[in-house]
Amino acid sequence: MKHAFVIALAALALPVLAAPVEIRLWRHDTGDAEMAAGRAAIERFNRSQGRWKVVMEAIPQGSYTESITAASLVRQLPCVIAMDQPTVPNFAWAGHIRPLAPLLPPAAVASLLEGGRGTYKGQLYSVGQFDVVLALFSRRSALEALGIRIATMERPYTAAEFHDVLARAKKSGRYRFPLDLNGRFKGEWYSYAFSPWLQSAGTDLIDRENYRRVDGLLNNDAAVAVGRYYGRLFKDRLVERIPADDKAFEQGRTLFHYTGSWKVREYSRQFGADLVAMPPPDFGKGPRIGAASWQWGITRGCRQPEGAAAFLAHLVTPEEIGAASRDTGLVPVSEEGAALTEHYRPGGDWRLYFEFARRYAVVRPASPGYPAMSSAFEKALADIRSGKDAAEALDEAVEAIEHNIARNNGYGFGAQGGKGGLP
Incomplete structure (x- = not known):
């Protein structure tokens, strides 16, 4: 009787102990600093909660777009993909990615500069952590x-x-x-x-x-x-x-x-x-x-959009934007993120570049063409x-x-x- 009771308790505990659901992510293979920063951000997200586990795969940059197109044709795209921001409207028009609303709450992106957003026809399709000016x-x-x-x-x-x-x-x-x-x-x-x-x-x-x-x-x-x-x-x-x-x-x-x-x-x-x-x-x-660099979006075929959105919301927190800038030296895309860096905070030696991004930046035309x-x-x-x-x-x-x-x-x-x- 006691043995049966223990088995019953173990069965009830199974959902709690279940492995987190994997969220597949593709990004282009780039410089060592950016790759290391990306891996660190994923590790922090995976440690911060137990429901989702982001798994990254790096694709050679020279064949990255072709890989996405080919995977889309056979419905094998991962949940999250990295995109150079000017290509986001084309990916949206082609049906590769979905709008981020209502998955990503407006408050999560409210403080992002122009260089942190990718849109098509007035809808947000991607978010990023950094820019160059x-x-x-x-x-x-x-x-x-x-x-x-x-x-x-x-x-x-x-x-x-x-x-x-x-x-x-x-x-x-x-x-x-x-x-x-x-x-x-x-x-x-x-x-x-x-x-x-x-x-x-x-x-x-x-x-x-x-x-x-x-x-x-x-x-x-x-x-x-x-x-x-x-x-x-x-x-x-x-x-x-x-x-x-x-x-x-x-x-x-x-x-x-x-x-x-x-x-x-x-x-x-x-x-x-x-x-x-x-x-x-x-x-x-x-x-x-010009504004905007590489950003993240969620594919239309993603079966775990809630988990993918949770990861994107994690990436655009001030703490993660600040960490990405510290690791790569690139310009953060929010004032709150900049404040957490040595170089781009008010009074920092590179603050000028953040001000350029805030005052002068214009995204490239948000057209698939x-x-x-x-x-x-x-x-x-x-x-x-x-x-x-x-x-x-x-x-x-x-x-x-x-x-x-x-x-x-x-x-x-x-x-x-x-x-x-x-x-």
């Missing part, structure tokens, strides 16, 4: 030697002033090419780095009210002026069209480097207090920079660098983008403005 790097001593002022958030360089500064630096004979624009980079760099120049001039890659109209924005007078400004940098030999390497700033061969905050740690170590980071030039409407947009814009800039007039190059980009949108039936956006169609 664009900045104009130089050295205080080098600027002072030429009598050039240091630009500030209160008084950035105007586009015209910046060109004059570059011309003065070249004329000094100290710099053959005074500005490095990462000319060896390919792909997304061009839209990330230079479409903010369009936004600073008051125009854009596409009309964000309807995500269908490109003509009259990407090729209007303001856009053409930006394109010609870009082309003149090469024509006046202020920027090297095809750099031999990517070490010009480190080696003192350029006065300025326009690049991302992924260089902050390296440049801070090399130059110390001599390093200055300034806003990008102002084309009339204030400096602008963005990859085609980015490709067309990259081609236009390549043509401009090679001597084609900006008006012609941008007209060709407009035609290519609008053709892509029409071929895909507007990517779910209604024909007459607004954001029609099913989510």
